[in-house]
Amino acid sequence: MKKIFVTYVLMITVLLVSACGKQDNGAVQPETKAPEKPRIALVMKSLANEFFLTMEEGAKAHQAAHAERYELFADGIKDELDVNRQIQLVEQMLSRRVNAIVIAPADSKALVQVCQRAMEAGVVVINIDNKFDADVLAERGIHIPFVGPDNRKGARMAGEYLAKKLQPGDPVAIIEGVPSAYNGIQRLQGFREAMDAAGMNIVASQVGDWEMAKANQVVSALITEQPGLKALLCANDSMALGAVAALRSAGKLGQIHVIGFDAITAAVEMVRKGELLATVAQYADQLAVYGIEAALHLIETGAAPEDKETPVELVSAETVK
Amino acid sequence: MYGRYLLRSLVDYIGLAAVLALLIAAFGFATDYFFTWTTFRTIANQIPDAVILATGMTFVLIIAGIDLSVGSVLALGGAVLGLALVRWQAPLPVAILACVGVGILCGAVNGFFVVRWQLPAFIVTLGMLEAARGGAYLVTGSKTQYIGTGIEWINRGNFMGLSLPFLCAMLVVLAGQFLLSYTTAGRSMYAIGGNEEAARLSGIAVGRVKLLVYMICGGLASLAAVIHCARLTAADPNAGIGYELQAIAAVVIGGTSLMGGRGKVINTLFGVIIIAVLESGLVQIGAQEPLKRLVTGGIIVAAVIIDYYRRKI
Missing domain, CATH: 3.40.50.2300 (Response regulator)
Structure with missing residues (x-):
């Protein structure tokens, strides 16, 4: 047992030393060559x-x-x-x-x-x-200076695309991110603007904390309470994945459109398969x-x-x- | 003697069942569709992982320990499951074995440190909470791994409208209660939680029982991971954050003492269902986030106060 412990300590020491060595190489060496970089x-x-x-x-x-x-x-x-x-x-x-x-x-x-x-x-x-x-x-x-994407515009684009697949007055629901996050608020506004402009009926707007499992649970309850729901607008892809899983267990996959945001690998795969209507890439x-x-x-x-x-x-x- | 015991367990169940019935009635009254078969089936499909996690936590709390690492172990187990299924193309039983094996190993490490060096479980499992989460990030490369249809059928299979995970969770609860009530190991757990020194002096292998309890808890956390992944058809490295506290809340609502020596797995099941009904009902009412959190917090404390008076009967 003692031997194993000593081996671990040695391994960790070696790792630490090599990590420090790497940093030094990265930071110090080039400086001697070109200090003005x-x-x-x-x-x-x-x-x-x-x-x-x-x-x-x-x-x-x-x-x-x-x-x-x-x-x-x-x-x-x-x-x-x-x-x-x-x-x-x-x-x-x-x-x-x-x-x-x-x-x-x-x-x-x-x-x-x-x-x-x-x-x-x-x-x-x-x-x-x-x-x-x-x-x-x-x-x-x-x-x-802020260098970055306009989340509100991205959300509005996704919302407008969704609206083309719906009839005015259709009930839709929004799954929000963490309520205090700026980009979450921007996406929520974008979704709302697109839905209001197309005359959709936003029947619910619930917080999913950016998380797959939380969104899964919230969406499961939502589709029970709103059997006529036509679409779910999720403020990120993790939550969209959770929503799709909830629809699948309820046997409603394909009846309710889902859109996400961020274009993570798993979500793009789902768009390809037609399980997710759309997501937004911000590179x-x-x-x-x-x-x-x-x-x-x-x-x-x-x-x-x-x-x-x-x-x-x-x-x-x-x-x- | 036995009659009195029966009466007390009956009071236990009635107290919890009453709280549950009250909640269901309130939500049924307040919304259009809460009191439907769909709602209950949805809740039944949502809780299995929480039930299994909380069952493991019940054992740990009974021996007056604590396991803060279950959420991270769930994520690590899920990550291993995803890796085995997607990257190695392993058959599902092998992947599940690997997943549960990792969970048991994490539990064994927890138990070993707690027993060997007499360290506080709070600290050891706090360390595991970090370490296992790091492991989950490493295994998944910090990316959500889509598993897909290879695992989906676990969630699909059903018996009279109840999903396989739900039946599995019920089985875990029954087996857990049996272990506690009818085996030497179970009675040793109560003895250790009541008074560890006395348990040691009366010849109970305290160390071995504690190790077993942490291994069971870790193993159940990774079993919960299988169900979690099957429901989401994906392995998420950020899965299970905060689940340790949810599990502890469910166990405490079920009347298990944080001081150890007292508690039942069946009551924990009630605790989980109460929380699940609450969460589902609040969504269906359309409650906003701050209100949801206020109400959930209130119910946890209220349940413990009810438990205080219930014990005086």
């Missing part, structure tokens, strides 16, 4: 979430292809609500003397303060994914890259920071490859 930090939300993982992988691929232009330090928190940890991450990045921080804030208000400190220290800050609260920014008298792998490009542009030209909208696209049976 900008150092860009990417501070992500939950790396447990496929969406952010794809974002990070996209950024790393971009850096590998443009290694001569900049260095990348990517890190993220373990779950999307760990605001404190993310503030610490930003501080750590500052002490690593980065030139720019590209951040997907876990909270649209709580992260403003530390980002302002970064800007005062002369660091370029670019906001991606979750937009900082406009009121907080105004109150502090700062502007942080997760490119989102961080757009932010990095914007940061590089600012560093290189010293131009005034501006917001930039990135593309969203509907993924439906007609467009899926």
Whole structure:
């Protein structure tokens, strides 16, 4: 038993040492060659979430292809609500003397303060994914450029596509994300606008917490109470997957249209099979890259920071490859 | 003596059944379709994983332990199941064995640390909560793995409108209650929860029983994972977050003491059903999220207060 324990300790030590070694290679070596190369930090939300993982992988691929232009330090928190940890991450990045921080804030208000400190220290800050609260920014008298998709527009596109498959007055239901999330609120608004414009009857709007299991349970109860329901608009794909599973167990698959958002792998597969009517792609792998490009542009030209909208696209049976 | 015992269990069940009946009546009155066969069948199909998780938790709470890792172990089990079915193309029984094996292993690790170094179960299982979640992310590559039709039939198969998972959950409850009431191991669990030192002095192999309990709990968590994945036809690395607290809530509503030494699996089943009826009913009423959480929290505390008075009878 003791032997095993010692082996473990050894293994962990070796792993730690090799991990440190890697970091040093990445950070120190290039500096000696080209000290003027900008150092860009990417501070992500939950790396447990496929969406952010794809974002990070996209950024790393971009850096590998443009290694001569900049260095990348990517890190993220373990779950999307760990605001404190993310503030610490930003501080750590500052002490690593980065030139720019590209951040997907876990909270649209709580992260403003530390980002302002970064800007005062002369660091370029670019906001991606979750937009900082406009009121907080105004109150502090700062502007942080937002580079990202218009979630409301994406949701409206999906809603309009859905409306073509329905008759005016048809009952539909919305499955919302976490109520406090900015992008969730934007998607809810987009869905509502599309449904109201097409004259649909929104009979229920329930919170599914972005989660498959929670959405599954909520949808199961909903379709019992609303037997005539024609469509479910889910604010992300995980919840759409949960909704489809609920319809399948109730034997109502194909009778009720489901739409999602994010175009995760499993959801695109379901669109192909016709189980999901549509989802919205916002090119997760490119989102961080757009932010990095914007940061590089600012560093290189010293131009005034501006917001930039990135593309969203509907993924439906007609467009899926 | 036996008659008194029977009377007390009857009071137990009647108390819980009354709460349940009250809830069903209230929701039936407030909505159009709650009091229908569809609603009850839907609830029956939603609860099996929760029932199985809570059954394992009942044993752990009876020995005055706690297992915070069940939600993460469920995710890890599901991840292994998905990996075996999709990546390795393994036949379903093999995949299920691998899944349950991983769960039992997690439970064994929990039990081993608790017994060998006398560590608080709270800390050990908190560690497992993190570690198993990390394992689930590793195995799935942090991506939701779509499993599809290979596993879907588990949820489809039915007997008189009741799904296979539901029957399986009932079987687990009956077997669990049998273990507690009619076997030496079961009686040892009550003894350990009541007074561990006294149990040791009276010759009970405390360590071995505790290890067994954590292994059962881990194994049941991964069995719940099979059912969870079958319902969602996908393995989600973020599955089961917060399930440990839901399971504890269900067990406590069922009157099992957090201090150990007292509790029944059958009552836990009532606890799970009460929570499920509540959640389903609140959706059907169209209640908004803040209200849902307020009511659910209120009912948990109310149930424990009722239990306090019930015990005085």
